[in-house]
Amino acid sequence: MLKKLTAIVESNRKLAVGLMSGTSLDGVDAALVEIKGFGPGTEVKLLAFDTTPYSVEEREQLIELCDPKKSTVEKICKMNVVLGDLFGEAALNVIKKTGYLPKDIQFISSHGQTIYHWPEERSTLQIGELANIAAKTGILTVGDFRPNDMAYDGQGAPLVPFVDRLLFSHETKNRILLNIGGISNLSVVPAISEINREVSAFDIGPGNVLIDGAVRRLTGKTFDENGDLAKKGTIHDKLLESLIEEDQFLQIKPPKSTGRELYTEDRLGQILMKAKTLNLSMEDTIATITAYTVEMIVQSLSLYIHKEHTIDQLIVSGGGAYNEAIMDGLRNSLPYKVSKMDDISFNGDAKEAIAFTILGNQFLHGETNNLPSATGASQSVIMGKLALPS
Numbered sequence: 001m002l003k004k005l006t007a008i009v010e011s012n013r014k015l016a017v018g019l020m021s022g023t024s025l026d027g028v029d030a031a032l033v034e035i036k037g038f039g040p041g042t043e044v045k046l047l048a049f050d051t052t053p054y055s056v057e058e059r060e061q062l063i064e065l066c067d068p069k070k071s072t073v074e075k076i077c078k079m080n081v082v083l084g085d086l087f088g089e090a091a092l093n094v095i096k097k098t099g100y101l102p103k104d105i106q107f108i109s110s111h112g113q114t115i116y117h118w119p120e121e122r123s124t125l126q127i128g129e130l131a132n133i134a135a136k137t138g139i140l141t142v143g144d145f146r147p148n149d150m151a152y153d154g155q156g157a158p159l160v161p162f163v164d165r166l167l168f169s170h171e172t173k174n175r176i177l178l179n180i181g182g183i184s185n186l187s188v189v190p191a192i193s194e195i196n197r198e199v200s201a202f203d204i205g206p207g208n209v210l211i212d213g214a215v216r217r218l219t220g221k222t223f224d225e226n227g228d229l230a231k232k233g234t235i236h237d238k239l240l241e242s243l244i245e246e247d248q249f250l251q252i253k254p255p256k257s258t259g260r261e262l263y264t265e266d267r268l269g270q271i272l273m274k275a276k277t278l279n280l281s282m283e284d285t286i287a288t289i290t291a292y293t294v295e296m297i298v299q300s301l302s303l304y305i306h307k308e309h310t311i312d313q314l315i316v317s318g319g320g321a322y323n324e325a326i327m328d329g330l331r332n333s334l335p336y337k338v339s340k341m342d343d344i345s346f347n348g349d350a351k352e353a354i355a356f357t358i359l360g361n362q363f364l365h366g367e368t369n370n371l372p373s374a375t376g377a378s379q380s381v382i383m384g385k386l387a388l389p390s
C-alpha cells in the first residue's frame, strides 16, 4: 500500500473528488477536480460538480440527530454508515458525469456531516464513515479533518480559510471571502503586496439555518427561493434589534466557530413565538430573520475587520448568494463592491467541496493544512485520516 500511496503523491496531476455536506443539511456536494502541486504552488481546476439532495425524510432525521434532546447513540451509529454509503454514491455520480472511471481517480476527500461541534470541550463529530466511502468506490479516502486541529487547542473550524488564501490572494486587493451556508463565515485575504499580514477568519453566526427553519415551519417549503418571501415582507426593526442584542456569539472575539448547537430548533421556536406575539405576517417574519442574518455579517465586519483592514472587495459564495434579500442587504450596508463568486471564479456552490480536495491533497503530501490564525490552534498541523480500499 505504501507503494500505491507514494505513486499517488508523486503523480504530477491528480484527479480527486471533494465531498461536502454542510450545516444546511440540504444535500451532498461533490466536486471532481484536477489538482497539480501542493502548498502555495497548488493549482486546481473544477471538472464537474453535482449535488445529491437529501430527501425530506433524511433531512428531518439529520436535524433530529443534531439535537441532543432527540438524538441517540443508536441513531448516530446507524447514520454514520448510511451516510458513508450515500457519500460514496455521490462520488460515483460526479465521476460518471465526466466519463472518467473510479480507477482514474487518485483520492476522495470528505468533510463528513457535522452532528455536533463543541469547541469548549475540544470535541467535534463529523459522520459519514470513511471506510464505507472507500469500499463503495474503491478509491482511497481522506477525511475527518477537524479533530486534529482541536487536539492542538484549535476550534476545528473554519478550515476553508486555508484554501481561501491559496486560491484567492490578489496582487493588490484586500478581499473578503464570505460563505453563506447554514452558518456564515468569512476570511479576510490580504493582498499579496501585504505579504506579512495574516488571514483573519471566523464564523459569523446564522447564515440560512434560521431562514430555512422559519420557511420550513411557516410554509412547508425548504428554503426562501431567491429571497422572494423576504422581499415581500417588511423588516420589524424592534424584533431585529432584540435578536441582535440577544445574540451573544456576536460579542465573542475571534477565533470562534459555531453551528446548530447555538442556532437550535428551540431558538428558532422562540423567535417565531416573538414574531407571532407581534402579529407579524409570514413574509414579515422571514424578512426580519433574513435581516438578522445580514446584520450579523455587517456588525461582525464592523466589530472585528474594518478597524484592522481596508477592504476592496467582498466575494460571496454558498447558497445564501442566491438570496437576493441577503445580497441587497449587504450591498446597501457595505461601502465596497459585493460580488458573487460565480461572477469572478468557479461555481460558488462548489467552493467548499473543492476546498476539501485541497485539504486532502495537503494531507497526502504530509503538509500542514490548518490555519492557526483562523482556528486558534497552537500550531500548524496535518489534519485528516485515511481509509484504504481493498
Ligand SMILES: Nc1ncnc2c1ncn2[C@@H]1O[C@H](COP(=O)(O)OP(=O)(O)OP(=O)(O)O)[C@@H](O)[C@H]1O
Residues within 6 Å of the ligand: 021, 022, 023, 024, 025, 026, 179, 180, 181, 182, 183, 184, 207, 208, 212, 223, 224, 225, 226, 227, 317, 318, 319, 320, 322, 323, 324, 352
Ligand atoms: N436559489 C436559492 N435562493 C435562496 N436561497 C438558496 C437558494 N439556493 C440555496 N439557497 C440556500 O442555501 C442553503 C444551502 O447553502 P450551502 O449549500 O452553501 O450550505 P451548507 O454547505 O450546507 O452550509 P455550511 O457552509 O454552513 O456548512 C439552502 O439551505 C438555502 O437556504
Ligand SMILES: CC(=O)N[C@H]1[C@@H]2OC[C@@H](O2)[C@@H](O)[C@@H]1O[C@H](C)C(=O)O
Residues within 6 Å of the ligand: 022, 023, 114, 117, 124, 156, 157, 158, 159, 160, 161, 181, 182, 183, 184, 185, 203, 257, 258, 259, 352
Ligand atoms: C463544525 C462545522 O462543520 N463547521 C462548519 C459550519 O459551516 C460553516 C461554518 O460552520 C464553518 O465553521 C464550517 O464549515 C466550513 C466548511 C469550514 O470549516 O470552513
